Amino acid sequence: MFDFIAQAAEPVITGLDVVKAVDAFYHNAWLKLVVVFAFFGAMIGVVMPLIIQRIQSSSFDKTEKRLKDEIEQIKNITHLSIQEEVEALRSTFDEIQKNLEKQIDKRTRLNRAEFYHQLATCFSLDSEQKCITFIFHITAAREYATLKDYESLTKELNRAISDSAGEIHLLSATSTAKTKEMSKETQAACLEQVDGIRKMLEGQGAISRYSEQLEKVYEICNNLLIVADKPE
Numbered sequence: 001m002f003d004f005i006a007q008a009a010e011p012v013i014t015g016l017d018v019v020k021a022v023d024a025f026y027h028n029a030w031l032k033l034v035v036v037f038a039f040f041g042a043m044i045g046v047v048m049p050l051i052i053q054r055i056q057s058s059s060f061d062k063t064e065k066r067l068k069d070e071i072e073q074i075k076n077i078t079h080l081s082i083q084e085e086v087e088a089l090r091s092t093f094d095e096i097q098k099n100l101e102k103q104i105d106k107r108t109r110l111n112r113a114e115f116y117h118q119l120a121t122c123f124s125l126d127s128e129q130k131c132i133t134f135i136f137h138i139t140a141a142r143e144y145a146t147l148k149d150y151e152s153l154t155k156e157l158n159r160a161i162s163d164s165a166g167e168i169h170l171l172s173a174t175s176t177a178k179t180k181e182m183s184k185e186t187q188a189a190c191l192e193q194v195d196g197i198r199k200m201l202e203g204q205g206a207i208s209r210y211s212e213q214l215e216k217v218y219e220i221c222n223n224l225l226i227v228a229d230k231p232e
Contacts, residue, residue, distance in 0.1 A: 106147060113143035117156065124163055134164045138193040138217065145200040150209075153197075157213040164220050190221045 120136035123129040137160035144153040194217050201207040207214075 109143045109147050110149075113140045113147070113149075113152070113156075116140035116143065120159070120163070130163060134160055134220065135189050135193070137163065138190050138197070142193050142197050142200070145197045145204075148204060150206065153210070154213070157210070157217065161213065161216050161220070187221050190217070194218060194221065 116136045117140045120133045120140065123133040123136065137156055141153055141156035141160065144150075144156055194214060197210075198207065198214055201210055
């Protein structure tokens with residue numbers, strides 16, 4: 001009888017074990033599922049932000065580097081552009097300055113030539129000052145030669161020659177220590193000016209048209225030296 005009861009109870013005990021086993025399985029599965037969800041939650045909540053932050057940081061570094069390179073490139077291009085503009089402005093300024101200097105020099109020389117011409121005209125009124133008249137004419141002629149004002153140069157040389165036509169006779173007739181000294185000074189100054197005119201015209205390729213006039217001027221200068229060397 002007891003064996004029958006034990007045999008009858010055995011399937012019940014086995015069923016409970018099955019229920020317990022199933023319950024344990026689902027319980028363990030649920031725990032595992034919770035652990036898995038917790039793991040993925042941790043991944044999403046902690047690891048993913050770190051990964052995203054890393055990606056963003058890397059992207060930011062690349063973007064920053066690209067922007068810096070672009071800014072540097074723009075700065076270099078701008079610097080070169082500004083430098084080219086400055087060089088162009090400097091070149092333009094230098095050209096303007098040179099033109100102004102040329103105009104000022106031209107105006108100065110013209111004023112100087114006219115000033116010496118007026119002095120020569122004034123001194124020509126005094127027969128005792130014709131040596132000075134001659135050197136003023138030659139000085140004015142040199143300024144006109146520098147300006148390439150050949151018309152005025154021709155007139156000035158002709159005046160120097162014509163105004164000195166009687167000068168040698170005057171100095172020869174009144175050969176004193178004073179006139180000798182004046183002749184020497186005038187001769188040295190005139191030779192310097194005439195040499196300057198000759199070199200200027202040679203450089204301009206216009207010496208041939210003035211060879212006759214310059215020869216007469218040189219002759220006058222040499223005659224002044226002769227007068228100065230004459231005994232009293």
